[in-house]
Amino acid sequence: MRLRGRKGIKEALEAQPELVVLEPEMYKGKWSEVFGNDRPIHVEFGMGKGRFISQLSALNPEINYIGVDMYDELIRRGSEKAKESREEHGGDLSNLRLVRFNIEHIENMFEAGEIERIYLNFSDPWPKKRHARRRLTHAGFVNKYRVILNERGEIHFKTDSRSLFEFSLNSFCDLGIRLRNISLDLHAEGLRTDLVMTEYETKFSGKGMPIFRLEAVIGQQALDQHLDSLQRREREEADEAARRGTDDEQNDEE
Ligand SMILES: C[S@@+](CC[C@H](N)C(=O)[O-])C[C@H]1O[C@@H](n2cnc3c(N)ncnc32)[C@H](O)[C@@H]1O
Structure with missing residues (x-):
């Protein structure tokens, strides 16, 4: 994703501590305190411009959501999207936090069993073999996810990349993880409006490309x-x- 940063972005993020978290390691094991309740926590890793997590959190106030990305500019855009989604759907932003963090170190952000669901949407495919370890469905990542997910834990994964999907199927299966609701063309019979779409998904399915999806059952x-x-x-x-x-x-x- 190409990004043109804005001046004063750090100040803009620091000015919204109720929504934006810049030092998430401080809250490891304390995310329920951050939200002020014990509701389940669902997280999107690599949220991009944040449309998916903003809409989902507006539609489901009984669930707490955290959108994670590693770029300030995307967190800023996400915060704008979050406010727009509340104008559209109503409600407040109390069940959403946007976090700037590198998922490679996710074990420093969450305690074991702290979250219930992980969304991986259109993760970077890293097509070169020597970069395989950077794919967010590589066993190195999935094993970290297994620790931070709770008894009801699931991973929901969508991508336009056939090669990343194939890689991910092998990765989950090699780890003995049960998969369900596998789709090789999610919108084949018309757009699945019951599932919130991401920015990338709208773009690729608009071009007629198939969207691959699966759910991995962890807990x-x-x-x-x-x-x-x-x-x-x-x-x-x-x-x-x-x-x-x-x-x-x-x-x-x-
Ligand atoms: C291709 S974009 C997809 C954005 C969005 N999920 C969508 O479907 O429209 C992948 C996103 O993952 C983020 N990302 C990739 N690796 C990451 C990492 N290790 N930690 C945090 N974010 C990461 C990138 O910055 C980018 O915003």
Whole structure:
């Protein structure tokens, strides 16, 4: 992402301590205190200009959100987007924080089990093999995410990059992580308006490019719930098949 920084940006960020956090390491293990409640915390790593996290936090006031990026200018743009989203949807900004931080050191920002969901949206693909370790779905990162996620922990990942998606599938599978809701063309049957779109997603899907998506189930409780829902679906499908079989028999007799 090409960025032209503005003069006075540091002062602009420092002037909004209720929204912008510039030294997040101070709050490791204390994010619930920052929000003033025990609600779940969902985080976007690499939020860019912040449209996704701004809209999601406006739509879900019962969840706390943190948008992370490493550039001041993006945090500034994110803060503008956040205010615009509240003008559009109403509500206040108390459930959102924008944080300037390098995700490589994420273990210094969150305590073990402190967050419930990670969003990775259109992460830089780093196509060269020698840069593989920089991809945000590399095992080195995923293992850190596993520590900071709680029992209900999940990772939701979207990308336009087929090669990053392939790499990520292998990375999660090599770590023995259960995946669900895998899509190789998320908007194939019309835009999924139930899922908030990011800036990159709007741009790429507007050009007709497929969007790849998956959910990685990390926490034990999330996994148990997922397995329960699979069993329930299997039972419903068996009941439905049995019902259809009975109907067919009756039709044959008539
Ligand atoms: C391609 S952009 C995607 C932006 C946004 N998520 C979207 O979908 O529109 C990737 C973003 O990740 C951020 N990023 C990449 N590596 C990062 C890191 N190690 N720490 C923090 N942010 C990072 C970049 O600054 C950039 O804003």
